[in-house]
Amino acid sequence: AINPQTINEKFLQAQPYSFFLTKVSGISDKYNNTYAMDIKDLLSPSMGNLVASCQFNFMFDIGWLMKQYPSQFRTKPLLIVHGEQGASKNALQGQAIPYNNIKFCQAKLEIMYGTHHTKMMLLLYDNGLRIVIHTSNLIQQDWHQKTQGMWISPIFPKLSDISKDKGDSVTNFKRDLLEYIQAYKAHQLKEWIDLIMKHDMSSAKVVVVGSVPGRHVDRSKSLWGHMKLRKVLYEHGPSQETVKTWPMIGQFSSIGSMGPNKENWLCSEWKQSLGTTKSSSMVSSNNRLMLIFPSRHNVRLSLEGYPAGGSIPYTAKTAQKQLFLNDFFHLWKSEGRGRTRAMPHIKSYCRTIQDGSKAAWFIVTSANLSKAAWGALEKKGAQLMIRSYEIGVMFLPKFFEEGEVFPITSDPGIASTTNKLLLPYDLPPTLYDKKDRPWMWDIPYMDLPDTNGNVWCPF
Numbered sequence: 001a002i003n004p005q006t007i008n009e010k011f012l013q014a015q016p017y018s019f020f021l022t023k024v025s026g027i028s029d030k031y032n033n034t035y036a037m038d039i040k041d042l043l044s045p046s047m048g049n050l051v052a053s054c055q056f057n058f059m060f061d062i063g064w065l066m067k068q069y070p071s072q073f074r075t076k077p078l079l080i081v082h083g084e085q086g087a088s089k090n091a092l093q094g095q096a097i098p099y100n101n102i103k104f105c106q107a108k109l110e111i112m113y114g115t116h117h118t119k120m121m122l123l124l125y126d127n128g129l130r131i132v133i134h135t136s137n138l139i140q141q142d143w144h145q146k147t148q149g150m151w152i153s154p155i156f157p158k159l160s161d162i163s164k165d166k167g168d169s170v171t172n173f174k175r176d177l178l179e180y181i182q183a184y185k186a187h188q189l190k191e192w193i194d195l196i197m198k199h200d201m202s203s204a205k206v207v208v209v210g211s212v213p214g215r216h217v218d219r220s221k222s223l224w225g226h227m228k229l230r231k232v233l234y235e236h237g238p239s240q241e242t243v244k245t246w247p248m249i250g251q252f253s254s255i256g257s258m259g260p261n262k263e264n265w266l267c268s269e270w271k272q273s274l275g276t277t278k279s280s281s282m283v284s285s286n287n288r289l290m291l292i293f294p295s296r297h298n299v300r301l302s303l304e305g306y307p308a309g310g311s312i313p314y315t316a317k318t319a320q321k322q323l324f325l326n327d328f329f330h331l332w333k334s335e336g337r338g339r340t341r342a343m344p345h346i347k348s349y350c351r352t353i354q355d356g357s358k359a360a361w362f363i364v365t366s367a368n369l370s371k372a373a374w375g376a377l378e379k380k381g382a383q384l385m386i387r388s389y390e391i392g393v394m395f396l397p398k399f400f401e402e403g404e405v406f407p408i409t410s411d412p413g414i415a416s417t418t419n420k421l422l423l424p425y426d427l428p429p430t431l432y433d434k435k436d437r438p439w440m441w442d443i444p445y446m447d448l449p450d451t452n453g454n455v456w457c458p459f
């Protein structure tokens with residue numbers, strides 16, 4: 001159906017990739033009626049008869065979250081997995097006092113500046129288990145007028161009790177998801193680990209790419225972050241021949257400190273991982289790296305105006321230390337999805353042919369462009385140091401019975417009549433003008449008013 005009428009029709013239309021954006025208020029319905037889901041759609045009885053759920057996230061408005069569940073599901077057991085400590089942990093738990101069905105699991109953060117960025121829903125129904133891996137905080141503004149991404153799994157059926165089958169897929173989705181959740185070493189997660197083990201996830205076509213805080217060595221070095229990406233591309237990526245001239249694209253809503261020049265991390269270990277191809281770890285140094293990040297004017301002219309920048313926490317202090325990034329920046333443009341003015345909080349990475357018609361792979365993830373999220377090699381490459389929890393999913397053509405590359409589009413009309421992977425932004429990316437600057441949230445913008453006629457004074 002070109003214009004699906006029901007949640008289930010919308011879900012089916014987006015298969016096999018099952019990659020959606022969130023609904024955006026204030027844009028034409030035609031950009032929300034297909035390949036887009038609201039949180040109420042996700043939690044709707046149409047998606048399944050909920051028995052219990054588990055919400056991994058960074059920011060929570062518990063009162064608001066409970067209202068997103070249909071009333072008959074608001075008393076079902078809910079486990080909240082967060083990274084808060086001390087007073088903010090108490091504040092979070094205070095929000096849940098009215099709800100005796102809510103329990104908490106505090107993810108341990110033993111490395112400085114680490115955060116629990118992971119955004120994932122485990123939805124247990126009476127007929128199976130669904131996983132949603134996404135990019136939105138559980139607060140109203142993250143689901144209002146931003147561009148956010150989500151991968152929605154099918155309902156994974158229960159394994160029959162006598163089954164000896166491990167219920168994993170060719171992409172080892174179940175093994176990797178279990179390995180990620182087990183890494184929390186949290187007793188509150190044991191029942192969810194047992195539940196995942198009991199379900200048949202053989203239909204999962206995506207690869208899990210997660211990050212767990214730690215100093216990972218030996219075999220563990222390739223389990224997480226950009227070294228997992230490198231391993232997956234080495235085993236399942238495109239041939240060097242096919243993509244040797246193809247650029248790599250990073251798209252994100254925040255940027256960490258990555259050293260005074262591109263050789264410190266961005267264009268050495270990180271770009272090497274994105275540029276890895278099947279059975280070749282040859283450094284494709286001459287391939288272009290394009291970074292899509294909102295400019296000051298992208299934010300100023302957005303639906304939310306300057307306040308959209310409250311979710312794009314790039315500081316002038318950090319920006320000033322890495323001006324080399326200015327050569328890589330491209331504007332946020334999403335005309336195809338009707339979301340040029342819906343500021344990105346989605347993070348996505350891909351490798352595409354210059355004209356934007358094909359992709360070798362695509363990732364949607366919680367991970368911004370930072371060493372904290374993707375990891376930094378230490379001890380002469382012997383260990384990968386990661387500060388934060390992150391999770392994303394990777395789409396590789398071979399697991400979707402597509403030859404070596406995906407045909408892609410950013411036009412939902414084309415996607416709905418072909419089998420093309422629908423991207424969240426327009427391709428090819430548009431380079432910043434000479435005078436464009438990346439959005440920085442901690443400096444004033446008084447010279448030009450935003451969409452709502454306001455200026456920005458962050459003091």
Ligand SMILES: O=C(O)c1cnc2c(C(=O)O)cccc2c1O
Nearest residue numbers: 058116117135137310311312313
């Ligand atoms: O979604 C997230 O994981 C995430 C993490 N951090 C922030 C910050 C910050 O860390 O200062 C400021 C504003 C928004 C976010 C945000 O949306």
